[in-house]
Amino acid sequence: MKNEKILLVNRPKGAPAKSDFKFEPAAVSELDNGEVLVKTIYLSVDPYMRGRMNDRKSYVPPYKLNEVISGGIVGQVVQSRSAELAEGDFVIGNLGWQKYNTVSDVSVRKLDPSLAPLTTHLGVLGMTGLTAYFGLLDIGNPQEGETVVVSGAAGAVGTIVGQIAKIKGARVVGIAGSDEKTAYLKNELGFDEAINYKTENVFEALKSACPDGVDVYFDNVGGEISDSVLSSINKGARIAICGQIALYNLEKMDVGPRIQSQLLINSALMKGFIVSDYAAHFEEGAVQLAKWLKEGKLSYSENIVEGFEHTVDAFLGLFSGENTGKQLVKVAEPENL
């Protein structure tokens, strides 16, 4: 059994680069009582991980240098000394970026592969879907007929945000980075309007896409795109700060128009969040998302790269604005156990 892992060997300055990572052979340790050996089937790469690569306070503790990177993984138990998990079981957990992880059975959760495709647990039914669900509904709280704007709209979280906003009866405007993406948002996901920030003047495009102004803004990107959205908010607007991709990769301070006056004039609310703020309510969110998925009200898009050796490229691709939907790496086929 050949194991391999991916280490963080440099803290990126600005955009992460291939040279910040290193592939290395890894041992497979003997199982203790209560432990299982999990073979990685799908591995999730997410924008928030960039924050963990800095050596400073962020959402979650920084990754350690020269140690294996960790993230969401769907795997299969291939050896077990656990009473709870049998060989062949599928599990999800926050595990190392390696082909095999030896872990305590309490650090993973068993999945039923007959209920939904395995990959959905890393996407629409997992942290991605829950991020969209709680950020939009708890902070944004869109009402029927209101206008919701989503940036990074074609990304994993953005696509779900827009669809939930539609379910809630809002007018939904997405901002994304290509004509293919804007067409996808409008034609496949039912967004009312979509703006290509690379070819359109976002400020002007928003004016025509949001004739009644912006009531809710779900912000996945920050920077100048957000400046434009914020200049169009209505009285009582709610802004959920989910990600700031532009910022992850900046070496110097990100400077822009101060937004406090906009919040003041509009009695508007802005709140940052991370999905773990809502951990106590995950069950409720997951049940609702699964229901919508089953009812056909939620579509999801996955971009699956094959091969552990492409993990770093898949991660780097998140920051070039090229991906649509949830970015996953398929590391191995499930085994018949």
Added chain:
Amino acid sequence: MKNEKILLVNRPKGAPAKSDFKFEPAAVSELDNGEVLVKTIYLSVDPYMRGRMNDRKSYVPPYKLNEVISGGIVGQVVQSRSAELAEGDFVIGNLGWQKYNTVSDVSVRKLDPSLAPLTTHLGVLGMTGLTAYFGLLDIGNPQEGETVVVSGAAGAVGTIVGQIAKIKGARVVGIAGSDEKTAYLKNELGFDEAINYKTENVFEALKSACPDGVDVYFDNVGGEISDSVLSSINKGARIAICGQIALYNLEKMDVGPRIQSQLLINSALMKGFIVSDYAAHFEEGAVQLAKWLKEGKLSYSENIVEGFEHTVDAFLGLFSGENTGKQLVKVAEPENL
């Protein structure tokens, strides 16, 4: 009966100037049924009025050019054709900056001068006190042992914010613009620490004044002072945006570090507000403030300029950082009616 009024004759660019205002004689119209003639006793000048002098969307509709400015006034009914208000009654309302206003009796509220000094209705028991009360308690929601920072701390709203935060058991740090003010905050009002932003490095001073970080920030000023506070916030911090004095007077866009990443990393909330957002709860707030005042838990500071002719100077003084507490103009003595 000689009447006089103050008109806005230019929309200020940047800091307001004397030449933006004009004193002019005014007529005293005959009373219709249900109307009263109100003699102005005290007149309130407030920072928010600067926003209304711009011809653009703000808290409240802009003042019209070449028309009388309006604001909070405590006056006395000197003529009445109202069944509700008698000559001699004291009233409060949003009235014109003039010596006499003819108004419908429903547009003012009767005051009982035996319950509290007349001026308190324009300050600690009025919109000023309610602004502090709702902004701090609804948005900031300080808990016992948390650290609350207030900018513009020696101003009318700031002094009340700090005292309410102390009542709630928080550690309170004020930021103000002179050693006299910081001494006043600490020695008279019981603030735990006070920072003079004109002589101290606010960022460094905050670090030592807030060893456990900042949980609540009540922002009356914005700009670089707020940048410093925001760089010290804790996970779950709440920021109430009450005023942005620096901004009122800027001609060009106010630019600074983008704050979204700070809000994101800390799952922090920032909300702008204006006291009228809480109109449905004014009664509750006023009762509580009056109770604290009676119990001696709230001190208030007034700066009273005598003479209608000094109204404009009193208003301009709000922006020079010189005033402490509520700025009022005493226009006339009450009459014995």
